[in-house]
Amino acid sequence: MFFDDRLATVLRHRAASENAARTQFRQLLDLLGNRKYGRDESLIAAAWLRLGALGEQIPAADRARMVAEPGWRFRSPELAAHLAEDEPEVASAALSRADLTEDDWEALIPRLPIRARGFLRLRRDLPEGAVVILERLGIRDRGLPQPTASADETEAQSSGATERAEVSDFPAAEVDLREAETPAPPETAPVDESIEQPIEQLGQGPSAFPDLAKEADKSVDPDSDLMPMSPHPVETPPPSQPRSAVEGEKSEITALVERIAQFRRDREAGVPPVDNSPQLPLGEMPEKNKRGITGFGFATDAAGRIEWADPAVAPMVIGKRLVPARRLGDDAPVDAMARAFSRQQPIENAPRTLDGAPQITGQWVIDAQPRFARSGGRFHGYVGRFRRPAPEGMVDPRAAAEADRIRQLLHELRTPVNALQGFAEVIQQQLFGPAPHEYRAMAAAIAGDAARILAGFDELERLARLESGNARPAEGSCDFAAIIGPMTEQIQQVLAPRMAGLDLTRETSGPMILNIEEGDAETLAWRVLATLAGACAAGETIALTLSHGEGQAILTCQLPADLISQDDIFAAQTRQTNAAGLSAGLFGAGFSLRLARAEVRAAGGVLEVKDDRLTVRLPLLTEVAGANSETSTIKRSEAGIKQG
Template identity: 55%
Template sequence: MFFDDRLATVLRHRAASEAGARTQFRQLLDILGNRKFAPQDERSQSLVAAAWLRMDKLAEDIPAEHRAAMVREAGWRFRSADLAAHLADHEPEVASAALNRAQLSSEDWTALIPRLPVRARGFLRLRRDLPVDAEQLLERLGVYDRGLPRPEEEATQEVAKAPAEPERAPPAQAAPPAQTGSAPEAAAELPEEPVADEEPPMFRPADPADSGRSEISALVERIAQFRRTRDATPTDTDRSPRLPLGEVTQPRDRIIRGFGFSADVSGRIDWAESEIAPMVIGTRLTRPQTLGRNEDETPLERAFARRLPVSMANFPLHGAEAIAGDWIVDAQPSFTDEGNFAGYLGRFRRLGGAGDKRLSPAAQEADRIRQLLHELRTPVTAVQGYAEVIQQQLFGPAPHEYRALAAAIAADAARILAGFEELDRLAKLETGAIDIEEGATDLADIVGRITKQIGQVLRARMAGVDFDPEAAGPVFVSLDPDDCEALIWRLLATLGGLCASGEMLFATIETDAVQARLGCELPASLIAEEDVFAADAKPVDTAINAGLFGAGFALRLARAEARSAGGNLIVEDDAVTLTLPLPSGSEMEPSKAEDRQAAG
């Protein structure tokens, strides 16, 4: 759109009916509330002036409660301070709806509040998502939540009119000395009747009703005071009687591990748990928005600008020793009933379990990969589910052509999810998040079975992996049977699938005192690669597919599994060697252990 002529188009039409007047009022709200007109544009200024006049004219025909309902609707954006100032001059219900609906920046609020009528400023005190600057400005202007404070003279008169209490004889040493400077003033404020039997008002016990607070608020204050006193008391202090030997018990330096918080629309923390609140309230989670700063935007700022959930975002806190350090932020955006953005609710937690200890770069990258995979699994799983619904005709009959397409989509989704599982497994293995389980497995038996399965597919091309399990004999390794079979299949299927026609690979197993070595020749397509673990070669036969991301990724995953089990996978002299540790004698199955000894 080169020219925005929406406002001129709306003003060109005349509202001849009540429905037309309501429609045009909504159109003016939408256009004026979502656009800032440049002051140097004379044509725009004249159109805006005409729009204000038209809006006032329409307001005469539309009842105030209906206009207030239009303002409160969630289908338009209210970002104009000029529109808020204009609607603030309308009826109270319209002004209240406008000032509670407007979503302005801190600078706009600071400039708008002094322009508002005095009666309209009080509506802003009902909001809890205003920037700190706007709240401070309202405080300076004397705008409070529930009317003006109680005058001191009236409070003094009510205290003086209170019925006299029976005289209590306080101990002589507890009586405070009289202050000569304040005696004339006190005498002037007290009534003329004798007050000898009355307790002085300044020493009367505090009554919640006199301070305008309820019993509940007074109880809450007592609970808060108890918590402050309890936190200030060292928890590890021995309360049993001790000899006065001059020790001074120092309270422990408490390090905060986590706390809940809420942030306003500008990204500033406006609430936190009572213990943490004085140390973090007012802290900005995001920098002010400026032009041309998308390159160095942090993940937290990126999520905040797009109103997305914040997950595992790094954020440093500075200040008191209890909160200083690096934190992880998890938060969710919050919205009002009208659908307007109201800030974030979330929680801070320390990095790891060792206070401010940072994660290694590899662990942080693996964590980002796991987060990405988690976000990608959701749509792929949904696609797979809908495809299976169509293919199985769960919601009704479907043409066979559609069922065939749905079956192909479901199969592709399953392969994608399998690839995601491999990525997630590699990230966890390389960072030590998971380990391969130990056990006792006959390596020669598994290699023999897998080479036979591969040979049945590759026999038509005169290719395969040649291995003699009888010559190798039983070779037990310290690996869980399922994990061992998955590892051997990944290795041999990757090598066998890359064999050209007529190419035969030879595999052998050797052992020493501590480990078993499975060696296999590399196919010609991998020998030509500079880095085998970075090769993207695909299998020649689609019936044998060891992974979604090519041979290099499959070998890298096999190497990570071998290292997690205590072995390794190395490539040298045009061959690949897999080493796995031998188990202790107690981990072998008795029958197979006897067979191994007999074969030896």
Template identity: 50%
Template sequence: MHFDDRLATVLRHRAAGEAAARTQFRQLLDLLGAHREGRDESLRAAAWLRLGALGEMIPSRERAAMIAERGWRFRNPELAAHLAEDEPDVAAAALARADLDESDWAALIPTLPIRARGFLRLRKDLPPQAERVLDRLGVSDRGLPMPEIQSAPDIIELPHQDEVPDAASDEDEDDAFELTVEDDGESDEPAPSALPNVGEIGALVARIEAFQRSRSAPAVDGDPRLPLGEEKRAAPRAPLLNFAFSTDGTGRVEWAEPRVAPMVVGLDLTGLDPAIDAAFGNRQPIRSSMVDLPGAEAVAGEWVLDAVPRFSRPSGRFTGYAGKLRRPAASALPETTSHHQREADRIRQLLHELRTPVNAIQGFAEVIQQQLFGMTPHEYRALAAAIAGDSARMLAGFDELDRLARLEAGQIALDTGECALGEVVRRLLDQLQGVLKARVAGFEARLSDLPCPVAIAEADSEQLVWRMMATLAGLVRGGERLGIELVCDRDEVVLACELPASLTGVGDIFSTEFHATGNAVSSGIFGAGFTLRLARAEARSAGGNLARIKDHLVLTLPIASGNPAAEAEEPSERRFAAGR
């Protein structure tokens, strides 16, 4: 048996200088471009990383020149996709050089960046199927249309400057510098006045004036125009309210209606909403899910997504989703978007831009910590583990910011359901009492014996109660004990807890500027004030509230169903307001 170890041999050598870097870059291009399968995955991953590192050492023009050379084989669509993400000159050289099969082109083109697809229109040797894919995606030639060739105006030759007579009279000057512009045999413009010894300048001025007049004239339909700063006279387009689409198996849009295809094809729908990701992972239909799309003005913003999974026949292999996106009724037009919704959209767009580099940092740290590419010293593994942990905390904080923005804008609500809040409170109290025991602190609980059912899902209710109780527990001082009470009224369930001494002097405990944190229990990456504000937004989304009433923090939630055994006392929130 023969083993091809050329790639491993290349990777064992380090590029010490610029010449060695260029040589190794060419070697990796040749090896990765010729082979597609049959190599160790970790070895291939190391080769891609090395190729990217070498690309940072070599200017883009030189890399483009290397790629354009004809002395190596370029048959790997994975390499074409990798180089298409690079600088424009490198991407153009790669897509002009790639020699792929018809099926490879058809699978590759929808995954290419939108800016890179236009380079393929410069090729005249693409297979028919690839041409059809480009047509379906709305990718057209980058060149401007050729204007109609008009006959050049006849200009009477001007006398040479040395032959111009002296300025004897106005009549002689007019005779000497007369300029006539003719079109189709008719005089179109009168000759401009000329000064002595400036005949060529006069001719240039006349041509500029003619150009300005034609520029200000109404445009004829079909005439090609360049963006020269003139006023746009195009009629405003109707707002885009809905469109159909389909995705591939990874969740990336591979087809859309022609009117919107250039703006959304290639867009990845995964990672935009956890509910959509869960349905996608389980291959389940997606019904009326809210999604915030980035991109051009016509498609950016909130959409309602309906889609069903597709499976190939007869193998039953999952091939993606087909569905429709439509604007919500309340935001069908940009003018109807509320201030809170616009602010939430801006925050979510900012968080999207921040998540991308943090995700990359976390991924590389985990690669180092798990030694996926080879042995790593334990000291570096420990540092990588710490970086991965910090990245995870940052991503969790981004999720909390996104959740708060969407809750306060009314874009999402807690999941409906039924949960026994009494059991949730008891379970969380047991966890927190063990943590506070070391400081001789804790809660003095007086809980109703009733289950106290609330009309929200158990996961959401547990998260809400944890934000409230864990934040207060983290601010408890040594030896301090807080009273906590759970009461079921006829229409609502009330959970009230005494405020720790460190909060009694704080004016607004829901202010994001309030960053007091404790040592035993984490109140979130942004501090106690932000966490309590998020809990309040969750409570209001469920039809309840979280409010400070004197020296108590009171959570009210709607009861799930009628409870005739509930205490026939006055509403608990009113009792706390009265100081009882």
């Protein structure tokens, strides 16, 4: 982009409707929020004026919601200062969303209104310099100030303090004064005013704590200096005094008596006193859980001793060795990491156990690369990363990310192939008019090639999903023996003209019920048998054996000579198969067998090659059709977890 005219384009349009105003407000936020806009100053001034005018049209709540959206860049301190002057919700959203450098924060904070500075205390990612400036400016507390007490509340507190002072001549001397100053909970039970009661009986009447009051009376020792309360009755207040005052006066005295008794019982039982003092503002909020260390970077010297690590773990790991020190006369290292270190080769997925501080103790996995001097190529050690091993049963994140990248690539490749196939079908079917037969034949060939390419893409995507644990064969019920028999006869008819064939032998009779949907089971069986048949040479016969044992259906296949001669039977290839009418797929027999192996693993089975034979083992659902087998279901679920 040689000329950035986005701001001029936005200002050229008038926001005639409400939706247009909101859209233009978002556009101006995105353009003005970029620190390096580098445009004409007159356009910038016009943009600020337009932003202010739009702010008057759009409600504050909507503007705050648009400012808080994560889809735009907010790197401009000028925009932060502008929005901080708006309504509180807009200012809060802007200062919570701004992504500024430390220098920008230090220059912006003194310019902010005092109200807006308080919003910054809600952030935990501010640079250290910004925090220092906030402390210097006195922005220390995120809580709201205590409300000013009214005249009635002040008078009630003073009268309550006088009453507590009068009662403090007896057992209250042994009570913590901080407890006596704490206001007691309001009394919920009504007080009978028909008779006059002594103070010592207030806790035995309609009190909400009769048992505690009785125990308080029993706990007073007559021989001690602590005498019981005076039996003189309490004066009845004049009729002009409201009833709530009487109830409040009695409830405070009753609560104090009960707390005195509770204090004596706790002291005798050895229970530590409970801090009933009020908490500070926001003091009741739980502390955030500290996240454990899941990984850290490191660098070693030539001897394998860690000389640098991330600051959070540096004091705990610096000085530790990747591998034990070797001495003269020691045998060659057996450990893979020690062997790679001695050869100065990369270290990948190497297990390592660390001891020391609790944060780093346990199992780790190391990925590291050797580093050499630019001049002379001298070995300087390793640089890499420690990471915690993935929990058992979890899919490897790297494998899942790789599979996701493959699926995204296939999605991009399908678009042009679908377009080619569509245009070819238009020409071949003469949808837009007559076409020469030669063109129609070429279009039909292109459509067929595109269909084969799309089929190959589907197989690639299925393999990626299976190996990453995101897919598995559909559950159902099918007879594996009833699938293999007819399919073998069908393939035999294709191989007969070439004097080749499949020789199936059943060692056991009866059904073999699998916990797989019939369509997926047929696809799996066809993939294995068609791949082997496609690799058959003329006059070659492949022996197949179908049996069951240990709760598994077992299909053993003799490998064709063409596959036996290959170094890696599961390697992908693009050369055509020998058998006409039987295709192993776009990527050859090796890829088809690898896909079949992934499908078998996802179904809870095993596909392995040993002694020139390919063996497929699938767990049986039941020995008799129609009954469920809990064991096979468990094996299948465990195998599905292990494949990740």
